[in-house]
Amino acid sequence: MILRLIERTGVFLVSLAVSSILVFAFMAVLPGDPARVALGVNASDEAVAELRRQFGLDRPLPTQYFDWLGGLLHGDLGTSYVSKVAIGPQVFDRLQVTLWLVVAGMIIALVVAAPAGTVMAARHRKISGLALSAFSQAGVAVPAFLAGILLIVVFAVRLGWLPANGWTPPAQDPTMFLKQLILPALSLGLVQGAVLTRYVRSAVLDVLREDYLRTARAKGLRPFQALWRHGLRNAAVPVVTVLGLQLATLLIGAVVVERVFVIPGLGSLLLDGVSNRDLLLVQDVVMVLVLAVLLVNFLVDLLYVALDPRLRTA
Amino acid sequence: MKRLNPSLIAGGVIVTVIVLMALVSFVWTPYDATLVTPTSRLLKPSWEHWFGTDKFGRDVLSQIMVGSRTTLFVGVVAVGVAAVIGVPLGILAAMVRRWPSEVIMRANDLLLAFPALLLAIMFGAVFGASTLTAMVAIGIASVPSFARVIRSGALQVMRTEYVLAARAAGRQPFPIALRHVLPNVTSLITVQASVSFAIAVLAEAALSFLGYGTPPPTPSWGRMLQESQEFLFTAPRLAIFPGIAIAIAVLGFNLLGDGLRDRFDPKLEDRR
Numbered sequence: 001m002i003l004r005l006i007e008r009t010g011v012f013l014v015s016l017a018v019s020s021i022l023v024f025a026f027m028a029v030l031p032g033d034p035a036r037v038a039l040g041v042n043a044s045d046e047a048v049a050e051l052r053r054q055f056g057l058d059r060p061l062p063t064q065y066f067d068w069l070g071g072l073l074h075g076d077l078g079t080s081y082v083s084k085v086a087i088g089p090q091v092f093d094r095l096q097v098t099l100w101l102v103v104a105g106m107i108i109a110l111v112v113a114a115p116a117g118t119v120m121a122a123r124h125r126k127i128s129g130l131a132l133s134a135f136s137q138a139g140v141a142v143p144a145f146l147a148g149i150l151l152i153v154v155f156a157v158r159l160g161w162l163p164a165n166g167w168t169p170p171a172q173d174p175t176m177f178l179k180q181l182i183l184p185a186l187s188l189g190l191v192q193g194a195v196l197t198r199y200v201r202s203a204v205l206d207v208l209r210e211d212y213l214r215t216a217r218a219k220g221l222r223p224f225q226a227l228w229r230h231g232l233r234n235a236a237v238p239v240v241t242v243l244g245l246q247l248a249t250l251l252i253g254a255v256v257v258e259r260v261f262v263i264p265g266l267g268s269l270l271l272d273g274v275s276n277r278d279l280l281l282v283q284d285v286v287m288v289l290v291l292a293v294l295l296v297n298f299l300v301d302l303l304y305v306a307l308d309p310r311l312r313t314a
Numbered sequence: 315m316k317r318l319n320p321s322l323i324a325g326g327v328i329v330t331v332i333v334l335m336a337l338v339s340f341v342w343t344p345y346d347a348t349l350v351t352p353t354s355r356l357l358k359p360s361w362e363h364w365f366g367t368d369k370f371g372r373d374v375l376s377q378i379m380v381g382s383r384t385t386l387f388v389g390v391v392a393v394g395v396a397a398v399i400g401v402p403l404g405i406l407a408a409m410v411r412r413w414p415s416e417v418i419m420r421a422n423d424l425l426l427a428f429p430a431l432l433l434a435i436m437f438g439a440v441f442g443a444s445t446l447t448a449m450v451a452i453g454i455a456s457v458p459s460f461a462r463v464i465r466s467g468a469l470q471v472m473r474t475e476y477v478l479a480a481r482a483a484g485r486q487p488f489p490i491a492l493r494h495v496l497p498n499v500t501s502l503i504t505v506q507a508s509v510s511f512a513i514a515v516l517a518e519a520a521l522s523f524l525g526y527g528t529p530p531p532t533p534s535w536g537r538m539l540q541e542s543q544e545f546l547f548t549a550p551r552l553a554i555f556p557g558i559a560i561a562i563a564v565l566g567f568n569l570l571g572d573g574l575r576d577r578f579d580p581k582l583e584d585r586r
Contacts, residue, residue: 015424022424026436141565143516145523146557149539153550164546252429256520260543271524274439282439286432293427 012298019290024065027283037277038081082278098265102250108189109196117200139194144253148187148260165262184261188253192246199242203235237307244300248293322573328566336382345373347380348531356549365555377533378559384534385515388449392514393507395453400460405491408468422458430455430517438526448527452517456510463506467499501578508571512564519560535560
């Protein structure tokens with residue numbers, strides 16, 4: 001158990017270090033000088049040199065890397081070459097917005113997938129199971145941003161029940177916040193729910209074939225009782241893994257959904273950074289997203305061990 | 315002969331229709347897909363324009379037809395990039411000894427932390443947005459899934475008696491990979507290609523929607539969706555048609571992948 005914990009932590013830290021090098025190197029191979037890019041093609045050589053000196057871009061690359069990494073470790077993401085504003089607070093503010101979306105999307109996905117997948121497995125040769133299967137297959141094919149557009153057309157344009165876009169912080173107006181959160185969260189959650197449903201179904205189907213479930217049935221439990229008491233914990237192990245991978249997908253999916261609903265999240269910050277050629281900002285946001293993906297995978301690994309006692313001795 | 319399954323038939327039909335639509339669009343479309351006609355802006359569907367026209371008066375059906383070329387082109391190149399890198403990596407990881415294999419798979423895992431969309435946005439930031447950067451980024455992001463699937467298949471092949479016999483006969487690793495391992499993982503490659511194609515279609519649509527994919531005036535389903543956004547209140551059909559096209563294409567490749575998997579591995583069939 002302890003050995004496994006140390007091993008997983010080691011893998012996480014090494015992955016983090018290597019990806020930070022990758023992100024930094026990728027931005028460093030840029031054809032063109034970040035200072036020139038930030039100031040535009042008409043800037044004088046003196047102005048570019050001044051900006052390079054000011055932001056330390058004239059130093060050797062390894063020095064710049066370790067400086068950036070050291071800053072990251074202390075929560076200092078540097079200052080934008082373009083807007084000259086500190087990047088850390090912006091990223092932190094936007095991350096909160098994106099997290100609301102991701103968490104709400106994940107909850108919707110789970111609420112949809114857990115019952116739907118279980119029913120699909122329990123009734124997998126019946127019409128209701130097949131109908132749910134077809135529904136989830138169709139759901140998988142709809143990207144979140146398309147779901148968002150369709151939801152806007154139905155609930156904002158046709159029915160006029162919910163706002164088509166915008167974002168209000170929860171502290172400012174909780175009712176408006178919820179109203180504006182519903183459609184983007186649904187577009188992320190329903191699509192992920194469709195994907196997750198298939199995994200829940202497959203996991204529950206596996207469990208249904210187990211001897212211990214047959215024994216539980218033989219002792220007089222009804223099928224759903226047996227599944228509830230003995231099956232779901234076992235079915236949860238593979239589902240949790242997928243859930244982790246899906247959190248990463250949700251985070252990236254949020255980038256596009258934020259554009260659809262004009263939400264000032266991390267995705268919008270990243271896309272604005274790209275269009276303003278604000279390369280340090282792009283580098284920081286990408287690193288934060290990669291960190292989030294790696295962290296989620298690491299936590300899933302740990303949760304995996306907690307859920308499956310057999311892995312604790314491995 | 316093996317029985318055809320419904321997924322395979324449905325997926326096969328959808329994919330064939332899309333391919334035919336793309337091929338036909340080379341020689342015929344109802345109108346020039348890029349022709350701007352200010353006098354026929356935002357027309358509703360009619361006999362002249364089955365799907366109506368967009369804000370520039372361009373025929374939506376013609377754009378959807380030509381857009382299928384973009385979708386297929388991006389898919390083919392992205393899956394090609396992923397297969398050309400991922401398949402040899404997967405076979406190599408199965409054939410080499412412990413630590414190099416571990417290094418390959420760890421690098422593979424690391425790449426998983428860079429999803430297609432993020433990678434494509436990074437490529438767009440550095441090299442400028444274009445169809446090429448989108449295709450390469452989507453392809454690179456699909457390498458890990460190829461390598462992982464092929465490695466597990468190749469590991470099984472490596473344990474077979476004919477591979478053991480070939481090794482005992484002194485055959486070098488490269489000929490073994492080429493003559494024994496590769497032919498036995500082609501079914502896995504086909505299935506993975508179909509699944510990755512669906513992901514590539516989604517990623518291309520999302521990128522074009524964000525403005526990091528195919529640049530105008532080349533028609534692309536994702537960009538049609540993006541352009542439709544300002545007319546959601548007045549002409550929602552502009553979003554519906556390309557939206558349906560994307561969903562059907564993804565559904566087709568997913569079903570094809572599922573169907574192929576069942577066909578190549580009948581043991582799995584009763585699980586679906």
